[in-house]
């Protein structure tokens with residue numbers, strides 16, 4: 001067998017070959033306060049111990065602070081301007097249609113996972129929802145499956161079969177905390193049975209959309225996660241944990257959602273058909289957020305001018321920023337061809353909708369919590385080892401997770 005290369009280069013960065021198994025965990029919607037509160041409540045003894053022996057950084061995620069752009073940033077080590085995935089949807093002007101960006105054909109960069117597999121490493125990926133699986137596993141030789149479709153995994157398609165028997169848990173509902181527990185349980189089984197060189201685990205934010213930091217359901221989730229992290233640590237893994245985005249209440253003091261129905265506002269101000277509001281948070285699983293987040297992009301189609309539309313949006317209470325395409329592409333490192341003429345970010349307590357009749361809020365059984373803006377940009381970047389020194393003054397990003405794990409930790 002050939003000896004492994006000293007390092008692997010991906011998207012302009014170099015990553016050292018792992019000396020022990022490396023596990024990068026993306027905890028969906030993990031505002032730093034969730035971990036702080038769980039430690040304070042005494043529910044996460046393993047994470048509490050890391051205050052002495054580990055590393056705790058606060059990092060910025062990618063804006064829009066949504067799931068897919070950030071998961072793809074973490075596994076490519078690069079922002080959306082490089083990998084191309086800046087949301088779940090964009091507006092295809094030529095086709096005149098909203099196009100889903102879940103297909104790997106929209107991915108413009110290779111992943112760290114695929115590059116290590118190509119260089120001979122054993123690589124495993126487990127994700128909660130199947131919507132991410134094809135993107136994360138694009139051109140990767142190894143194991144890649146979702147909790148959601150675990151029962152359907154085959155060696156040919158996923159690099160593994162009999163997943164449900166291996167994990168020893170029934171396949172959970174797509175709307176459950178157990179969907180994420182399945183990811184951790186699978187990770188521990190894979191780490192002990194197959195000892196992959198590199199593993200990526202990605203959960204879902206079902207709990208975080210429902211429960212604020214410190215609430216019982218949230219602490220229960222982190223206590224569960226803590227038990228599995230301790231097992232991965234005991235198996236000798238280097239663990240780096242980060243999040244795709246934070247999470248905030250998007251309501252008034254009585255719990256009613258603060259929503260700007262931006263398409264309705266612009267239709268009234270500029271005329272129907274003169275603008276198209278796209279919410280890149282929209283996906284097939286909208287029960288817990290009603291497709292409402294703090295980020296929208298607007299295409300100016302008719303006789304209205306971008307400057308006029310931008311001024312009208314900026315005047316609305318609850319709007320934090322209105323940027324032109326060029327400004328947004330530069331500030332948030334986004335691919336200019338996949339965002340609208342304007343990018344709109346709302347404030348921490350406010351979300352943006354399209355038209356009132358396009359959002360079904362009846363399934364929201366608790367006050368709305370969501371993400372998407374700069375108010376959900378700060379996330380934890382935690383490791384179970386401590387570097388002798390770390391670069392001073394660096395703006396840490398969640399997509400530095402593999403750099404930290406492979407290049408900076410002992």
Ligand SMILES: [Zn+2]
Pocket residue numbers: 028029066067068205244245
């Ligand atoms: Zn997410």
